[in-house]
Amino acid sequence: MLLIRNVMNQNILLTVDAAVFGYEHGHISVLLVKRKYAPFKGEWALPGGFVLENENLEEAVERELLEETGVKINYLEQLYTYGDTMRDPRGRVVSVAYFGLVKPTVFKITAATDAEQVAWFPVNKLPKLAFDHKTILNMAVKRLQGKITYEPIGFELLDKKFPFSDLEKLYTTVLGREIDRRNFKKKITNLKILDELDEKVSNGRGRPGSLFQFNEQRYFELKKEGIIFEI
Amino acid sequence: MLLIRNVMNQNILLTVDAAVFGYEHGHISVLLVKRKYAPFKGEWALPGGFVLENENLEEAVERELLEETGVKINYLEQLYTYGDTMRDPRGRVVSVAYFGLVKPTVFKITAATDAEQVAWFPVNKLPKLAFDHKTILNMAVKRLQGKITYEPIGFELLDKKFPFSDLEKLYTTVLGREIDRRNFKKKITNLKILDELDEKVSNGRGRPGSLFQFNEQRYFELKKEGIIFEI
DNA sequence: TATTTTTGTGTTGTTAATACGCAATGTTAT
DNA sequence: ATAACATTGCGTATTAACAACACAAAAATA
Secondary structure, eight states: OHHHHHHOOOOOEEEEEEEEEEEETTEEEEEEEEOOSSSSTTSEEOSEEEOOTTSOHHHHHHHHHHHHHOOOOSEEEEEEEEOOTTSSTTSOEEEEEEEEEOOHHHHHHHHHSOTTTEEEEETTSOOOBSTTHHHHHHHHHHHHHHHHHHSOOGGGGSOSEEEHHHHHHHHHHHHTSOOOHHHHHHHHHHHTOEEEEEEEEOOSSSOOEEEEEEOHHHHHHHHHTTOOOOO | OHHHHHHOOOOOEEEEEEEEEEEETTEEEEEEEEOOSSSSTTSEEOSEEEOOTTSOHHHHHHHHHHHHHOOOOSEEEEEEEEOOTTSSTTSOEEEEEEEEEOOHHHHHHHHHSOTTTEEEEETTSOOOBSTTHHHHHHHHHHHHHHHTTTSOOGGGGSOSEEEHHHHHHHHHHHHTSOOOHHHHHHHHHHHTOEEEEEEEEOOSSSOOEEEEEEOHHHHHHHHHTTOOOOO
C-alpha cells in the first residue's frame, strides 16, 4: 500500500452513510443521529462514518450503525455514491450511501433508548440535516417507493407475522396514494408468496383477520420461473 | 484538509471506472483498454483511473475516458461502487463505476484508431479482464437490459436519424429475445416520442423505410403527464 | 338488538397485451 | 420483363390483466 501511496498522493477520504427506514402506524420514519462535533455540531445527520482500511463497505455501514445507534440492520443495499468536491467543508470526502430497512421490533427498541442522540423522524417531519444528507434521503425515499413496487422488500418493514391490512396500509403510506384493498389482495394472493396462518388477530373493533407470513423460499422459486413481483 | 488528515489517517484510494457500450449491426460492444503497467499489465480493463482532488466523480470519468480512449461520452450515469478490501492487489482501492453509452459515430471513430491499446469487444466475446472488472461489466449489462425497457436510453446507441428496423434490432440484441415487430411498433408509435421524417432509406434489399427521430422534448412532456415509457 | 367497523370474496366492464394475416414496395435472380 | 424474395407498413381477433364496484361475514360498540 505504501508503494501506491508513494506514487499517488490522493487526499480524498471515504465515508459511508445509511438511510435506514422503519414503519409503524402509517408512518415511515428514518433513523438520525445528532452530531457531536463540528462541522454541523448539534445538527441531525444520517448515521455513518469513515471506512476502515480492512473492512468492506457493507461492514463499515453495519459497524457504524451499531456503534452510533445500536441498530442491527436486516436489509441493506447500496444506494448511491456522493462525491461532489464541495459536499464537506472539511475537504474532499466521498460518501457511499446505503439504504436500509428494519422491522418493528428493532424500531421500537431504538425509539426507547438514546433519545437524546438518536431518534426516528417521520419522513414528512424532518429536521434540518447536515451536509448533503437531505439529498441522500430524498433519493432513498424514491428508492423505497420504486423498489417496493417490483420487489418484496415491504415485508422487511413488518413483523414476521402480520395481518393483511398492515401490508395494505404500508403500501398506501409508502406510495402516498390509496390502493383498492380488494384488487391489492388479489394481486398478492395470486403471487402465492404469502402463507395464511391459522392464528387470527383482532384490531380493536371489526372482524378479526388472519395472520400472514412472507414465504421467501416460494418467492425465489417463482422468480426462477419468471414470475415477477409487481404492484 | 490537513486538519482532517491529521485526525483521520485513512489509507484508501479512490478510482472511477467506466463500462461504455456501443451498438452496431446487431452487436453490443464494450470499450476496453490494454493495461500498460502492473498489476495486470497487458490485460484488458475498463477505462478509468484515480480521481483528482478538485474534480467531481463524473468529471473524473469523462477526463479518464478522453485521456485513455479519446471518447467523448453522450450518456453517463453512476452504476455501483466496488469496495471489497481485496479487489486490488496493490492495496485498498475503492472504485465508483459508471455506465455509459455512445452513438455509432463515436463508436466508428474509436474503432478506427488506437487499435493496439483501445478496442471495442462484443459483450459475448470478451477477453479476460483485470481486477473485478468482469463483475462490474456483468452489472452494467444488466443495467442496460433493465433500463432500456423503462427509459428511452436506446436512442443514445443509435444515430440521430434511424430506420425503425434499427431500433427493433437493437432491442432484440440487448434483450436477447425476439420481439414482435408489429406490436413493438404499435407501442412506440402510441408513445408519440418518435417523429417520422420524409426521408426514406434502403437497406440493400426489401422495401425502403422511413427515417425516425427521437423527440426528447415530447418525451419529457409526456413524462410530466404521467405517461410512462415501457417496452 | 341495531349500528358500526373491519375483513373476506365476488362480478363486471374496460383496457392493454399478444398472436397472427396480408398488402405494399423495393431488390435480386432468371 | 417477370417471378421470387426481402423488408416495411397496417390491420384484426383473441386473450389476459386491470380497475371499479357490491355485498356478505365476523367481530366490537352503543
